[in-house]
Amino acid sequence: MVMQESIYIATPDHVTLEFELAGPGSRFSAYVLDFIFNVLLIVIIGLVLYASGAVVSVRSLLGAAKGGSWGASWILALLVLIVFLINWGYYVLFEGLNKGSTPGKKRVGIRVIRQDGLPIGLREAALRNLVRAADMLPPPSYILGGLVMHFDPQGRRLGDMVAGTCVIVENFDLAAQGASGAAWASRVEQGRSREAVTLPRGAISPQQIGLIERYLARRHQLSEERRAQLAWQIAEPLLPLLGQDHDSAARRADRGAYCESLLLQVIELTQSKTPNITMAEKAPPAASLF
Protein backbone atom coordinates (compact mmCIF):
# COMPACT_ATOMS: atom_id res chain seq x y z
CA MET A 1 0.00 0.00 0.00
CA VAL A 2 1.27 3.44 -0.81
CA MET A 3 1.44 5.98 1.97
CA GLN A 4 -1.00 8.84 1.67
CA GLU A 5 0.43 12.31 1.29
CA SER A 6 -1.79 13.80 3.91
CA ILE A 7 -4.69 13.17 6.25
CA TYR A 8 -7.81 15.27 6.54
CA ILE A 9 -9.10 16.08 10.00
CA ALA A 10 -12.41 17.80 10.70
CA THR A 11 -11.95 20.29 13.52
CA PRO A 12 -14.66 21.12 16.05
CA ASP A 13 -15.42 24.35 14.18
CA HIS A 14 -16.46 22.35 11.12
CA VAL A 15 -13.47 23.06 8.96
CA THR A 16 -11.46 20.29 7.45
CA LEU A 17 -7.74 20.79 7.73
CA GLU A 18 -5.20 18.94 5.68
CA PHE A 19 -2.13 17.71 7.55
CA GLU A 20 0.81 16.68 5.42
CA LEU A 21 2.23 13.38 6.73
CA ALA A 22 5.93 13.11 7.42
CA GLY A 23 7.72 10.49 5.38
CA PRO A 24 10.29 7.96 6.62
CA GLY A 25 13.14 10.17 5.41
CA SER A 26 12.41 13.20 7.55
CA ARG A 27 11.46 11.00 10.49
CA PHE A 28 14.78 9.19 10.23
CA SER A 29 16.78 12.42 10.11
CA ALA A 30 14.91 13.67 13.17
CA TYR A 31 15.70 10.36 14.89
CA VAL A 32 19.41 10.69 14.12
CA LEU A 33 19.45 14.26 15.46
CA ASP A 34 17.59 13.23 18.62
CA PHE A 35 19.97 10.33 19.11
CA ILE A 36 22.90 12.75 19.00
CA PHE A 37 21.20 15.18 21.42
CA ASN A 38 20.34 12.27 23.72
CA VAL A 39 23.95 11.08 23.87
CA LEU A 40 25.24 14.63 24.35
CA LEU A 41 22.81 15.18 27.21
CA ILE A 42 23.93 12.00 28.97
CA VAL A 43 27.60 12.84 28.47
CA ILE A 44 27.19 16.38 29.82
CA ILE A 45 25.17 15.34 32.88
CA GLY A 46 27.57 12.46 33.46
CA LEU A 47 30.58 14.75 33.37
CA VAL A 48 29.00 17.31 35.68
CA LEU A 49 27.93 14.72 38.25
CA TYR A 50 31.19 12.84 37.95
CA ALA A 51 33.08 16.01 38.64
CA SER A 52 30.94 16.88 41.65
CA GLY A 53 31.08 13.28 42.90
CA ALA A 54 34.85 13.30 42.69
CA VAL A 55 34.95 16.49 44.74
CA VAL A 56 32.74 14.99 47.44
CA SER A 57 34.74 11.79 47.69
CA VAL A 58 38.04 13.64 47.93
CA ARG A 59 36.67 15.83 50.69
CA SER A 60 35.21 12.96 52.64
CA LEU A 61 38.42 10.98 52.25
CA LEU A 62 40.29 13.93 53.69
CA GLY A 63 37.74 14.34 56.47
CA ALA A 64 37.29 10.76 57.68
CA ALA A 65 40.08 8.23 57.65
CA LYS A 66 37.55 5.40 57.35
CA GLY A 67 36.79 6.44 53.76
CA GLY A 68 33.06 6.88 54.23
CA SER A 69 32.26 8.68 50.98
CA TRP A 70 28.51 8.34 51.20
CA GLY A 71 28.14 11.42 49.02
CA ALA A 72 29.98 9.80 46.14
CA SER A 73 27.94 6.66 46.55
CA TRP A 74 24.63 8.50 46.40
CA ILE A 75 25.73 10.66 43.50
CA LEU A 76 26.76 7.58 41.55
CA ALA A 77 23.37 6.03 42.31
CA LEU A 78 21.69 9.22 41.12
CA LEU A 79 23.77 9.17 37.94
CA VAL A 80 22.63 5.63 37.16
CA LEU A 81 18.99 6.66 37.55
CA ILE A 82 19.40 9.86 35.55
CA VAL A 83 21.05 8.08 32.63
CA PHE A 84 18.25 5.54 32.66
CA LEU A 85 15.64 8.29 32.81
CA ILE A 86 17.16 10.19 29.90
CA ASN A 87 17.50 7.01 27.90
CA TRP A 88 13.82 6.10 28.18
CA GLY A 89 12.36 9.48 29.04
CA TYR A 90 13.92 11.79 26.46
CA TYR A 91 11.12 11.35 23.94
CA VAL A 92 8.37 10.97 26.53
CA LEU A 93 9.20 14.23 28.26
CA PHE A 94 10.00 16.33 25.19
CA GLU A 95 7.00 15.14 23.19
CA GLY A 96 4.64 15.12 26.14
CA LEU A 97 5.50 18.58 27.41
CA ASN A 98 6.28 20.25 24.10
CA LYS A 99 3.22 19.42 21.96
CA GLY A 100 4.76 16.47 20.15
CA SER A 101 8.02 18.11 19.30
CA THR A 102 11.56 17.04 20.20
CA PRO A 103 14.69 19.08 19.46
CA GLY A 104 15.42 16.84 16.47
CA LYS A 105 11.86 16.95 15.16
CA LYS A 106 11.83 20.72 15.52
CA ARG A 107 14.95 21.05 13.38
CA VAL A 108 13.51 18.82 10.68
CA GLY A 109 10.11 20.51 10.88
CA ILE A 110 7.89 17.61 11.91
CA ARG A 111 5.59 17.10 14.89
CA VAL A 112 3.52 14.34 16.48
CA ILE A 113 -0.22 14.92 16.68
CA ARG A 114 -3.16 12.87 17.86
CA GLN A 115 -5.27 11.45 15.11
CA ASP A 116 -7.99 13.94 15.91
CA GLY A 117 -5.52 16.73 15.19
CA LEU A 118 -4.97 17.83 18.78
CA PRO A 119 -1.48 17.99 20.23
CA ILE A 120 -0.36 14.95 22.19
CA GLY A 121 -0.05 14.85 25.96
CA LEU A 122 2.13 12.82 28.30
CA ARG A 123 0.00 9.71 27.94
CA GLU A 124 0.33 9.52 24.17
CA ALA A 125 4.02 10.39 24.39
CA ALA A 126 4.59 7.63 26.97
CA LEU A 127 2.71 5.05 24.94
CA ARG A 128 4.35 5.71 21.61
CA ASN A 129 7.85 5.85 23.06
CA LEU A 130 7.82 3.17 25.76
CA VAL A 131 6.96 0.52 23.16
CA ARG A 132 9.77 1.76 20.91
CA ALA A 133 11.73 -1.43 21.63
CA ALA A 134 9.26 -3.35 19.46
CA ASP A 135 9.66 -0.94 16.54
CA MET A 136 13.42 -1.29 16.84
CA LEU A 137 13.36 -5.07 16.37
CA PRO A 138 15.78 -6.55 15.60
CA PRO A 139 17.64 -3.87 17.54
CA PRO A 140 18.75 -1.36 16.54
CA SER A 141 17.63 -1.78 12.93
CA TYR A 142 14.03 -0.51 13.12
CA ILE A 143 13.12 -3.17 10.54
CA LEU A 144 9.80 -4.11 12.16
CA GLY A 145 8.76 -0.48 12.68
CA GLY A 146 9.92 0.38 9.17
CA LEU A 147 7.88 -2.43 7.64
CA VAL A 148 4.78 -1.42 9.56
CA MET A 149 5.30 2.20 8.47
CA HIS A 150 5.69 1.07 4.89
CA PHE A 151 2.41 -0.80 4.82
CA ASP A 152 0.36 1.68 6.83
CA PRO A 153 -1.40 4.29 4.70
CA GLN A 154 -0.66 6.94 7.31
CA GLY A 155 2.96 5.86 7.76
CA ARG A 156 2.52 5.02 11.42
CA ARG A 157 4.94 2.82 13.33
CA LEU A 158 3.65 0.42 15.98
CA GLY A 159 4.06 2.99 18.75
CA ASP A 160 1.93 5.46 16.79
CA MET A 161 -0.85 2.88 16.49
CA VAL A 162 -0.88 2.13 20.21
CA ALA A 163 -0.95 5.82 21.09
CA GLY A 164 -3.29 6.88 18.25
CA THR A 165 -0.85 9.41 16.85
CA CYS A 166 0.76 10.29 13.56
CA VAL A 167 3.66 12.50 12.53
CA ILE A 168 3.05 15.53 10.34
CA VAL A 169 5.16 18.02 8.44
CA GLU A 170 5.17 21.53 9.77
CA ASN A 171 7.56 23.74 7.90
CA PHE A 172 6.10 26.67 6.16
CA ASP A 173 7.85 29.92 5.53
CA LEU A 174 5.71 32.72 4.19
CA ALA A 175 8.73 34.99 4.06
CA ALA A 176 10.47 32.76 1.53
CA GLN A 177 7.84 33.52 -1.05
CA GLY A 178 8.72 37.11 -1.71
CA ALA A 179 6.74 39.42 -3.92
CA SER A 180 4.80 36.68 -5.71
CA GLY A 181 3.22 35.86 -2.37
CA ALA A 182 0.01 37.78 -2.84
CA ALA A 183 -0.79 36.24 -6.21
CA TRP A 184 -2.38 33.14 -4.73
CA ALA A 185 -4.50 35.23 -2.42
CA SER A 186 -6.39 36.79 -5.33
CA ARG A 187 -7.58 33.41 -6.52
CA VAL A 188 -9.76 32.42 -3.59
CA GLU A 189 -12.96 33.58 -5.21
CA GLN A 190 -12.15 31.99 -8.53
CA GLY A 191 -13.14 28.41 -9.03
CA ARG A 192 -13.27 26.05 -11.94
CA SER A 193 -9.76 24.78 -11.67
CA ARG A 194 -8.88 21.22 -12.64
CA GLU A 195 -11.15 21.37 -15.62
CA ALA A 196 -9.82 20.84 -19.08
CA VAL A 197 -8.88 24.00 -20.95
CA THR A 198 -9.53 24.15 -24.63
CA LEU A 199 -7.22 26.37 -26.57
CA PRO A 200 -7.36 26.94 -30.34
CA ARG A 201 -4.43 24.60 -30.81
CA GLY A 202 -5.71 21.80 -28.59
CA ALA A 203 -6.82 20.96 -25.10
CA ILE A 204 -4.93 20.70 -21.81
CA SER A 205 -6.23 17.72 -19.89
CA PRO A 206 -7.43 17.86 -16.26
CA GLN A 207 -4.51 15.59 -15.37
CA GLN A 208 -2.08 18.13 -16.76
CA ILE A 209 -3.84 20.93 -14.90
CA GLY A 210 -3.57 18.89 -11.71
CA LEU A 211 0.15 18.41 -12.29
CA ILE A 212 0.66 22.13 -12.86
CA GLU A 213 -1.26 22.93 -9.69
CA ARG A 214 0.78 20.56 -7.63
CA TYR A 215 3.96 22.03 -9.00
CA LEU A 216 2.84 25.57 -8.23
CA ALA A 217 1.75 24.61 -4.73
CA ARG A 218 5.09 23.02 -3.90
CA ARG A 219 7.46 25.21 -5.84
CA HIS A 220 8.52 27.35 -2.88
CA GLN A 221 9.87 24.32 -1.09
CA LEU A 222 12.09 23.25 -3.99
CA SER A 223 15.66 24.27 -4.65
CA GLU A 224 16.09 26.89 -7.39
CA GLU A 225 17.65 24.36 -9.71
CA ARG A 226 14.98 21.74 -9.22
CA ARG A 227 12.25 24.34 -9.52
CA ALA A 228 13.50 25.55 -12.91
CA GLN A 229 14.02 22.01 -14.12
CA LEU A 230 10.51 20.87 -13.14
CA ALA A 231 8.92 24.00 -14.63
CA TRP A 232 10.62 23.22 -17.94
CA GLN A 233 9.65 19.56 -17.85
CA ILE A 234 6.01 20.37 -17.20
CA ALA A 235 5.77 23.29 -19.62
CA GLU A 236 7.69 21.74 -22.53
CA PRO A 237 4.85 19.58 -23.94
CA LEU A 238 2.45 22.52 -23.60
CA LEU A 239 4.54 25.05 -25.52
CA PRO A 240 2.95 24.40 -28.92
CA LEU A 241 -0.51 24.70 -27.40
CA LEU A 242 0.40 28.03 -25.90
CA GLY A 243 1.73 29.31 -29.20
CA GLN A 244 5.33 29.36 -28.01
CA ASP A 245 8.34 28.38 -30.06
CA HIS A 246 10.03 25.35 -28.49
CA ASP A 247 13.61 26.15 -29.47
CA SER A 248 13.60 29.80 -28.53
CA ALA A 249 11.99 28.98 -25.18
CA ALA A 250 14.57 26.27 -24.57
CA ARG A 251 17.42 28.71 -25.13
CA ARG A 252 16.17 31.41 -22.77
CA ALA A 253 18.41 32.25 -19.84
CA ASP A 254 15.39 32.58 -17.52
CA ARG A 255 13.82 29.42 -18.87
CA GLY A 256 12.57 28.21 -15.48
CA ALA A 257 10.97 31.50 -14.47
CA TYR A 258 9.51 31.93 -17.93
CA CYS A 259 7.95 28.49 -17.91
CA GLU A 260 6.60 29.12 -14.44
CA SER A 261 4.87 32.28 -15.63
CA LEU A 262 3.39 30.30 -18.52
CA LEU A 263 2.09 27.69 -16.08
CA LEU A 264 0.57 30.41 -13.92
CA GLN A 265 -1.17 31.77 -16.99
CA VAL A 266 -2.59 28.33 -17.71
CA ILE A 267 -4.06 28.18 -14.21
CA GLU A 268 -5.52 31.65 -14.64
CA LEU A 269 -7.09 30.48 -17.88
CA THR A 270 -8.73 27.58 -16.09
CA GLN A 271 -10.30 29.99 -13.69
CA SER A 272 -11.57 32.63 -16.05
CA LYS A 273 -15.00 31.78 -17.34
CA THR A 274 -14.20 32.87 -20.89
CA PRO A 275 -10.91 31.44 -22.02
CA ASN A 276 -8.41 34.17 -22.50
CA ILE A 277 -7.39 34.10 -26.11
CA THR A 278 -4.41 36.39 -25.96
CA MET A 279 -2.10 33.45 -25.75
CA ALA A 280 -3.56 31.97 -28.85
CA GLU A 281 -3.37 35.08 -30.99
CA LYS A 282 -0.44 33.83 -32.96
CA ALA A 283 -2.21 30.60 -33.74
CA PRO A 284 -3.25 30.08 -37.33
CA PRO A 285 -6.98 29.66 -37.86
CA ALA A 286 -7.55 26.23 -36.47
CA ALA A 287 -9.17 23.73 -38.76
CA SER A 288 -10.61 21.84 -35.87
CA LEU A 289 -10.40 22.11 -32.12
CA PHE A 290 -10.48 18.41 -31.60
Place this chain on the structure above:
Amino acid sequence: MQSAEEKFAQWTGFYRRAQAILRAGRRGLKKLNGAEITRLIDDYQALTADLARARSLGAARETVDQLNRIAVTGHNLLYGQIRLRESTAAARGFASFASAVRRHAWAVTLSALMFFGSAVVSFVAVQLHPSLAYDLLADEFLDFDPASPDNLHSIPSLARPVVSSLIISNNIQVTLLAFGFGLTAGIGTTVLLIFNGIHLGSVAGWMSLHGKDRALWGWIMPHGATELLAICLAGAAGYMLASAIIVPGRLRRATALKRVGAQALTIELGCMVMLVIAGVIEGFVSPSAIDYPTRIGVLLASIALWALYFLGAGRNRGARPAEPPGDSLVS
Protein backbone atom coordinates in the same frame (compact mmCIF):
# COMPACT_ATOMS: atom_id res chain seq x y z
CA MET B 1 -16.24 42.73 0.70
CA GLN B 2 -12.52 42.94 1.22
CA SER B 3 -10.08 43.15 -1.61
CA ALA B 4 -7.56 40.39 -2.20
CA GLU B 5 -4.78 42.57 -0.81
CA GLU B 6 -6.66 43.20 2.42
CA LYS B 7 -7.41 39.51 2.77
CA PHE B 8 -3.80 38.66 2.13
CA ALA B 9 -2.64 41.17 4.73
CA GLN B 10 -5.11 39.74 7.24
CA TRP B 11 -3.99 36.14 6.70
CA THR B 12 -0.28 36.82 6.73
CA GLY B 13 -0.70 39.08 9.75
CA PHE B 14 -2.47 36.27 11.57
CA TYR B 15 0.21 33.83 10.51
CA ARG B 16 3.03 36.01 11.75
CA ARG B 17 1.35 36.66 15.10
CA ALA B 18 0.58 32.95 15.53
CA GLN B 19 4.19 32.08 14.76
CA ALA B 20 5.48 34.63 17.25
CA ILE B 21 3.19 33.34 20.00
CA LEU B 22 4.10 29.73 19.28
CA ARG B 23 7.77 30.61 19.39
CA ALA B 24 7.27 32.19 22.81
CA GLY B 25 6.41 28.72 24.11
CA ARG B 26 3.82 27.51 26.54
CA ARG B 27 3.13 30.87 28.12
CA GLY B 28 2.77 32.71 24.82
CA LEU B 29 -1.03 32.83 24.77
CA LYS B 30 -1.30 33.71 28.45
CA LYS B 31 0.53 37.00 27.92
CA LEU B 32 -2.15 38.30 25.54
CA ASN B 33 -4.95 40.53 26.74
CA GLY B 34 -8.62 39.95 26.03
CA ALA B 35 -8.79 42.11 22.90
CA GLU B 36 -5.77 40.43 21.37
CA ILE B 37 -7.21 36.98 21.96
CA THR B 38 -10.55 37.99 20.51
CA ARG B 39 -8.80 39.32 17.43
CA LEU B 40 -6.75 36.15 17.09
CA ILE B 41 -9.87 34.00 17.23
CA ASP B 42 -11.78 36.26 14.83
CA ASP B 43 -8.92 36.12 12.36
CA TYR B 44 -8.74 32.35 12.69
CA GLN B 45 -12.44 32.01 12.02
CA ALA B 46 -12.26 34.33 9.00
CA LEU B 47 -9.32 32.32 7.72
CA THR B 48 -11.03 28.95 8.07
CA ALA B 49 -14.15 30.35 6.42
CA ASP B 50 -12.00 31.53 3.51
CA LEU B 51 -10.38 28.10 3.37
CA ALA B 52 -13.73 26.35 3.24
CA ARG B 53 -14.97 28.72 0.54
CA ALA B 54 -11.81 28.35 -1.53
CA ARG B 55 -12.16 24.57 -1.36
CA SER B 56 -15.80 24.46 -2.27
CA LEU B 57 -15.30 26.90 -5.15
CA GLY B 58 -12.48 24.71 -6.42
CA ALA B 59 -9.76 27.32 -6.12
CA ALA B 60 -6.26 26.53 -7.30
CA ARG B 61 -4.40 24.01 -5.23
CA GLU B 62 -1.70 26.48 -4.33
CA THR B 63 -4.25 28.86 -2.84
CA VAL B 64 -5.94 26.11 -0.83
CA ASP B 65 -2.57 24.79 0.34
CA GLN B 66 -1.38 28.16 1.58
CA LEU B 67 -4.61 28.87 3.43
CA ASN B 68 -4.59 25.37 4.87
CA ARG B 69 -1.06 25.75 6.19
CA ILE B 70 -1.88 29.01 7.91
CA ALA B 71 -5.00 27.36 9.36
CA VAL B 72 -2.94 24.39 10.63
CA THR B 73 -0.62 26.80 12.41
CA GLY B 74 -3.62 28.59 13.92
CA HIS B 75 -5.15 25.29 14.91
CA ASN B 76 -1.93 24.29 16.63
CA LEU B 77 -1.90 27.58 18.50
CA LEU B 78 -5.55 27.76 19.55
CA TYR B 79 -6.28 24.08 20.16
CA GLY B 80 -2.83 23.40 21.52
CA GLN B 81 -3.95 24.67 24.91
CA ILE B 82 -6.75 22.16 25.24
CA ARG B 83 -6.18 19.43 27.77
CA LEU B 84 -8.83 16.81 27.21
CA ARG B 85 -9.96 15.08 30.36
CA GLU B 86 -9.77 11.83 28.48
CA SER B 87 -6.01 12.08 28.27
CA THR B 88 -5.54 12.00 32.02
CA ALA B 89 -8.49 9.88 33.09
CA ALA B 90 -6.79 6.55 32.48
CA ALA B 91 -3.91 7.30 34.78
CA ARG B 92 -5.99 9.00 37.45
CA GLY B 93 -6.19 7.68 40.90
CA PHE B 94 -4.51 5.25 43.18
CA ALA B 95 -6.91 2.44 42.31
CA SER B 96 -6.66 2.57 38.51
CA PHE B 97 -3.69 0.21 38.47
CA ALA B 98 -5.47 -2.37 40.59
CA SER B 99 -8.69 -2.20 38.60
CA ALA B 100 -6.83 -2.46 35.28
CA VAL B 101 -5.09 -5.58 36.59
CA ARG B 102 -8.39 -7.11 37.77
CA ARG B 103 -10.05 -6.37 34.44
CA HIS B 104 -7.32 -8.21 32.56
CA ALA B 105 -6.88 -11.15 34.89
CA TRP B 106 -6.60 -13.48 31.90
CA ALA B 107 -3.42 -11.69 30.78
CA VAL B 108 -1.96 -11.84 34.29
CA THR B 109 -2.74 -15.57 34.46
CA LEU B 110 -1.12 -16.24 31.09
CA SER B 111 1.93 -14.21 32.00
CA ALA B 112 2.28 -15.94 35.39
CA LEU B 113 1.94 -19.35 33.72
CA MET B 114 4.75 -18.55 31.28
CA PHE B 115 7.03 -17.11 33.95
CA PHE B 116 6.45 -19.38 36.96
CA GLY B 117 5.67 -22.38 34.71
CA SER B 118 9.08 -22.24 33.08
CA ALA B 119 10.67 -21.57 36.47
CA VAL B 120 9.07 -24.69 38.00
CA VAL B 121 9.89 -26.84 34.97
CA SER B 122 13.54 -25.79 34.97
CA PHE B 123 13.76 -26.19 38.77
CA VAL B 124 12.53 -29.78 38.48
CA ALA B 125 14.71 -30.43 35.42
CA VAL B 126 17.83 -29.33 37.26
CA GLN B 127 16.89 -31.53 40.23
CA LEU B 128 16.54 -34.54 37.95
CA HIS B 129 19.48 -33.80 35.65
CA PRO B 130 21.96 -31.59 37.50
CA SER B 131 24.22 -31.45 34.44
CA LEU B 132 21.59 -29.29 32.76
CA ALA B 133 22.63 -26.45 35.04
CA TYR B 134 25.97 -26.25 33.24
CA ASP B 135 24.09 -25.41 30.07
CA LEU B 136 21.54 -23.11 31.64
CA LEU B 137 23.64 -21.10 34.04
CA ALA B 138 26.60 -18.77 33.66
CA ASP B 139 29.76 -19.68 35.54
CA GLU B 140 29.31 -17.08 38.22
CA PHE B 141 26.05 -18.71 39.28
CA LEU B 142 27.60 -22.17 39.42
CA ASP B 143 30.13 -20.95 41.93
CA PHE B 144 27.68 -18.62 43.59
CA ASP B 145 27.31 -19.04 47.29
CA PRO B 146 24.57 -16.86 48.72
CA ALA B 147 25.94 -17.31 52.21
CA SER B 148 29.47 -16.22 51.46
CA PRO B 149 30.43 -12.72 52.53
CA ASP B 150 32.03 -11.91 49.15
CA ASN B 151 28.89 -11.64 47.10
CA LEU B 152 25.61 -9.83 46.77
CA HIS B 153 24.18 -11.32 49.90
CA SER B 154 26.31 -8.93 51.85
CA ILE B 155 26.70 -5.82 49.76
CA PRO B 156 28.95 -3.39 51.61
CA SER B 157 26.66 -0.71 52.93
CA LEU B 158 28.50 2.01 51.05
CA ALA B 159 27.66 0.38 47.70
CA ARG B 160 24.00 -0.20 48.51
CA PRO B 161 22.60 2.98 46.92
CA VAL B 162 24.40 2.22 43.66
CA VAL B 163 23.40 -1.44 43.62
CA SER B 164 19.83 -0.48 44.39
CA SER B 165 19.61 2.00 41.51
CA LEU B 166 21.28 -0.47 39.12
CA ILE B 167 18.73 -3.12 40.11
CA ILE B 168 15.84 -0.70 39.70
CA SER B 169 16.87 0.49 36.26
CA ASN B 170 17.69 -3.01 35.05
CA ASN B 171 14.36 -4.43 36.23
CA ILE B 172 12.37 -1.54 34.79
CA GLN B 173 14.13 -2.07 31.50
CA VAL B 174 13.07 -5.73 31.53
CA THR B 175 9.44 -4.78 32.16
CA LEU B 176 9.54 -2.14 29.42
CA LEU B 177 10.75 -4.77 26.99
CA ALA B 178 8.10 -7.26 28.13
CA PHE B 179 5.49 -4.54 27.60
CA GLY B 180 6.72 -3.31 24.22
CA PHE B 181 7.41 -6.75 22.80
CA GLY B 182 3.71 -7.47 23.18
CA LEU B 183 3.50 -5.78 19.78
CA THR B 184 5.25 -8.78 18.23
CA ALA B 185 1.94 -10.61 18.73
CA GLY B 186 3.21 -11.62 22.17
CA ILE B 187 6.14 -13.66 20.86
CA GLY B 188 8.79 -11.35 22.29
CA THR B 189 6.98 -11.12 25.63
CA THR B 190 6.74 -14.92 25.85
CA VAL B 191 10.42 -15.38 25.02
CA LEU B 192 11.39 -12.82 27.65
CA LEU B 193 9.15 -14.34 30.36
CA ILE B 194 10.29 -17.91 29.67
CA PHE B 195 13.93 -16.88 29.51
CA ASN B 196 13.72 -15.13 32.88
CA GLY B 197 11.65 -17.96 34.36
CA ILE B 198 14.21 -20.58 33.34
CA HIS B 199 16.97 -18.48 34.82
CA LEU B 200 15.15 -18.13 38.14
CA GLY B 201 14.18 -21.82 38.26
CA SER B 202 17.57 -23.21 37.37
CA VAL B 203 19.41 -20.98 39.84
CA ALA B 204 17.00 -22.10 42.56
CA GLY B 205 17.34 -25.73 41.48
CA TRP B 206 21.13 -25.60 41.49
CA MET B 207 21.27 -23.93 44.90
CA SER B 208 18.90 -26.41 46.50
CA LEU B 209 20.93 -29.31 45.03
CA HIS B 210 23.93 -27.93 46.84
CA GLY B 211 22.21 -27.19 50.09
CA LYS B 212 22.35 -23.45 49.71
CA ASP B 213 18.62 -23.04 49.30
CA ARG B 214 18.00 -21.59 52.73
CA ALA B 215 20.47 -18.78 52.11
CA LEU B 216 19.08 -18.20 48.63
CA TRP B 217 15.47 -17.96 49.77
CA GLY B 218 16.52 -15.78 52.65
CA TRP B 219 18.07 -13.42 50.14
CA ILE B 220 15.12 -13.46 47.73
CA MET B 221 12.21 -13.36 50.16
CA PRO B 222 12.14 -9.72 51.28
CA HIS B 223 11.91 -8.27 47.76
CA GLY B 224 10.91 -11.37 45.78
CA ALA B 225 7.12 -11.11 45.95
CA THR B 226 7.10 -7.49 44.79
CA GLU B 227 9.70 -7.97 42.07
CA LEU B 228 8.37 -11.19 40.55
CA LEU B 229 4.79 -9.95 40.67
CA ALA B 230 5.82 -6.77 38.84
CA ILE B 231 7.49 -8.78 36.09
CA CYS B 232 4.36 -10.91 35.71
CA LEU B 233 2.20 -7.81 35.44
CA ALA B 234 4.48 -6.25 32.82
CA GLY B 235 4.16 -9.47 30.84
CA ALA B 236 0.39 -9.13 31.20
CA ALA B 237 0.57 -5.59 29.80
CA GLY B 238 2.50 -7.02 26.84
CA TYR B 239 -0.13 -9.73 26.31
CA MET B 240 -2.85 -7.07 26.33
CA LEU B 241 -1.18 -5.38 23.38
CA ALA B 242 -0.74 -8.78 21.75
CA SER B 243 -4.44 -9.55 22.11
CA ALA B 244 -5.28 -6.41 20.12
CA ILE B 245 -3.10 -7.71 17.29
CA ILE B 246 -4.15 -11.38 17.41
CA VAL B 247 -7.88 -11.04 18.18
CA PRO B 248 -8.91 -7.45 17.38
CA GLY B 249 -12.54 -8.59 17.08
CA ARG B 250 -14.58 -6.35 14.84
CA LEU B 251 -12.15 -3.43 15.15
CA ARG B 252 -9.24 -2.61 12.93
CA ARG B 253 -5.99 -3.64 14.58
CA ALA B 254 -4.77 -0.07 14.98
CA THR B 255 -8.06 0.87 16.68
CA ALA B 256 -7.97 -2.16 18.96
CA LEU B 257 -4.39 -1.32 19.94
CA LYS B 258 -5.35 2.23 20.76
CA ARG B 259 -8.24 1.04 22.96
CA VAL B 260 -6.18 -1.37 25.01
CA GLY B 261 -3.07 0.83 25.03
CA ALA B 262 -4.10 3.19 27.82
CA GLN B 263 -4.93 0.32 30.22
CA ALA B 264 -1.70 -1.49 29.38
CA LEU B 265 0.24 1.71 30.01
CA THR B 266 -1.40 2.11 33.42
CA ILE B 267 -0.27 -1.41 34.34
CA GLU B 268 3.25 -0.79 33.02
CA LEU B 269 3.56 2.44 35.02
CA GLY B 270 2.31 0.63 38.10
CA CYS B 271 4.98 -2.02 37.56
CA MET B 272 7.62 0.67 37.55
CA VAL B 273 6.46 1.89 40.96
CA MET B 274 6.50 -1.68 42.27
CA LEU B 275 10.03 -2.18 40.97
CA VAL B 276 11.28 0.97 42.64
CA ILE B 277 9.91 -0.39 45.93
CA ALA B 278 11.39 -3.82 45.24
CA GLY B 279 14.74 -2.30 44.26
CA VAL B 280 15.00 -0.33 47.47
CA ILE B 281 14.24 -3.44 49.51
CA GLU B 282 16.69 -5.50 47.44
CA GLY B 283 19.43 -2.91 47.83
CA PHE B 284 18.99 -2.11 51.51
CA VAL B 285 16.92 -4.75 53.32
CA SER B 286 17.81 -8.05 51.65
CA PRO B 287 21.59 -7.65 52.13
CA SER B 288 21.22 -6.46 55.71
CA ALA B 289 21.81 -8.59 58.77
CA ILE B 290 18.15 -9.27 59.61
CA ASP B 291 17.40 -12.85 60.65
CA TYR B 292 15.50 -15.52 58.76
CA PRO B 293 12.11 -15.19 60.51
CA THR B 294 12.12 -11.43 59.86
CA ARG B 295 12.73 -12.14 56.19
CA ILE B 296 9.71 -14.45 56.12
CA GLY B 297 7.78 -11.72 57.89
CA VAL B 298 8.70 -9.15 55.22
CA LEU B 299 7.68 -11.61 52.51
CA LEU B 300 4.31 -12.31 54.10
CA ALA B 301 3.68 -8.64 54.75
CA SER B 302 4.42 -7.70 51.15
CA ILE B 303 2.20 -10.51 49.81
CA ALA B 304 -0.61 -9.39 52.10
CA LEU B 305 -0.27 -5.75 51.08
CA TRP B 306 -0.29 -6.50 47.35
CA ALA B 307 -3.20 -8.91 47.71
CA LEU B 308 -5.13 -6.28 49.63
CA TYR B 309 -4.34 -3.65 46.99
CA PHE B 310 -5.01 -5.68 43.85
CA LEU B 311 -8.11 -7.41 45.15
CA GLY B 312 -9.57 -4.50 47.07
CA ALA B 313 -8.55 -1.11 45.73
CA GLY B 314 -11.30 0.65 43.79
CA ARG B 315 -13.85 -2.12 44.32
CA ASN B 316 -16.50 0.19 45.71
CA ARG B 317 -16.81 2.97 43.18
CA GLY B 318 -17.53 6.36 44.61
CA ALA B 319 -15.44 5.88 47.73
CA ARG B 320 -12.21 7.72 46.99
CA PRO B 321 -9.05 6.43 48.61
CA ALA B 322 -7.49 8.87 51.03
CA GLU B 323 -4.02 8.12 49.66
CA PRO B 324 -3.08 10.36 46.74
CA PRO B 325 -1.86 8.60 43.60
CA GLY B 326 1.82 7.75 43.36
CA ASP B 327 3.94 10.14 41.31
CA SER B 328 4.62 7.91 38.37
CA LEU B 329 0.96 7.10 37.98
CA VAL B 330 0.25 10.69 37.10
CA SER B 331 0.27 11.17 33.38
